[in-house]
Amino acid sequence: MSETLDRQDAxxxxxxVRQRYATAAQLTLAGEPGSCCGPSGCCADTSADPITADLYDADAAPSETALGASLGCGNPxxxxxxxxxxxxxxxxxGGGLDVLLSARRVAPDGTAYGVDMTEEMxxxxxRNRAEAGIENARFLRGTIEDLPLPDDSVDVVISNCVINLSTDKDxxxxxxxxxxxxxxxFAVADIVLLRDLEPRLMTVVELWTGCISGALTTEDYQAKLRNAGFDNATVQLTREYTDEDLHDLAGTVEDALPDSLTVADAVTGLAGAFASAFIRADKAE
Structure with a gap:
């Protein structure tokens, strides 16, 4: 599997991806936090997922529910x-945490928009916006490949571990x-590849929906930003993952692995292959 996909695969x-994050939202709406970023899948304990854990100051979160629903790999x-x-x-x-945090900072006259394709999210x-009492946040249904906003309408674009999930990053x-x-x-948190993954790992859909096999290399990310028209594209690695982390992440996708691939093989194949990163770029005046 690669980023070059036919229409059916895409x-x-x-x-x-939609099903996985819909499930995470449904768990949270039902009172159980759900973590989906990372191949460990949707579970009830976000602290167990090294990709999503310990990214925010709990005291600064607009609500406990919004914090618990965060499924990202950084804090944009x-x-x-x-x-x-x-x-x-x-x-x-997603659950709106970064929108709500941003809305506080641009208030009273600025607006923070969130776009998501998942109705449950x-x-x-x-619900999180209402609980936090934040009035200058707007959530719009749409895809990140076809944004429901006009040209030249925002000052800053952020994102948290989502662009890697798209099948059309250009x-x-x-x-x-x-x-x-x-x-x-442009200022986003995302997973990046530090080297190409072996083909057997690229065929595991759970590793795509888990933010890894659809990720770009750091070089590709910068090149695609330049091709889109951006200046000053940079990638700053923020978190790499230990073998223990990888065992935690890979063990729960054992049933999805091809017959030729064991959990140990998956851990070896993922070791040193990916990291969380901050990606920044500018649009010229």
């Missing part, structure tokens, strides 16, 4: 300074560039 992957709100009056867009906003985000970055105003900034 449709199937998008549906697998620490990536960039936001000012009152700015407009911010979160690509794949949008319901969860609206389109995502072109859309991000389109909606940014001149002088706007």
């Amino acid at each position: 449709t199937q992957l998008r549906e697998a 709100t620490v990536l960039i300074d936001l000012a009152p009056g700015q407009d911010v867009l979160d690509l794949g906003s 949008l319901r969860l985000a609206e 389109r995502v970055l072109a859309e991000a560039f389109r909606v940014l105003r001149p002088g706007g900034r």
Whole structure:
């Protein structure tokens, strides 16, 4: 499996992603936090997932529910300074934590938008917004490949471990560039590959929906940002993963592995292959 996918494969992957994150939202709506970023799948204990754990200051979260619903691999709100009056867009906003944190920082005159394709996540985000009492946050249904916003409409684009899930990353970055105003900034947290994965791992759908096998290499990420029109593209690694982390992540996808691949093989194949990162770029004035 690679980023070059035929239409059927792309449709199937998008549906697998939607189903996985819908399940996570349903768990949280039912009172159980669900973690899906990382091949460990949707579970009730986000602290057990090294990709999602310990990314936010709990005291600064708008609500405990919003914090528990976070499924990212970083904290994009620490990536960039936001000012009152700015407009911010979160690509794949999920339960809304980063939108709500951003909305506080751009209040009272700025707006924080979140776009997500999953109806269950949008319901969860609206519930979290209401519980936090935040009025300048807006959640929109749509895909990150076809954003429901006009040209030159936001000052900052953020995202948290979502772009790696797209089967058309060139389109995502072109859309991000389109909606940014001149002088706007792109600042996302994402998983990046440090080397190519072996083909046997690339065929495991759970590793795509788990944020790994669909990730770009650092070089490809920067090149795609430049091709989309961005300047000053940088990738800063923020977290790499130990063998213990990988055993925790890989063990729960044992049933999805091909017959030729054991959990030990998967851990060996993933070791040193990926990391969490901050990715930044600018749109010229």
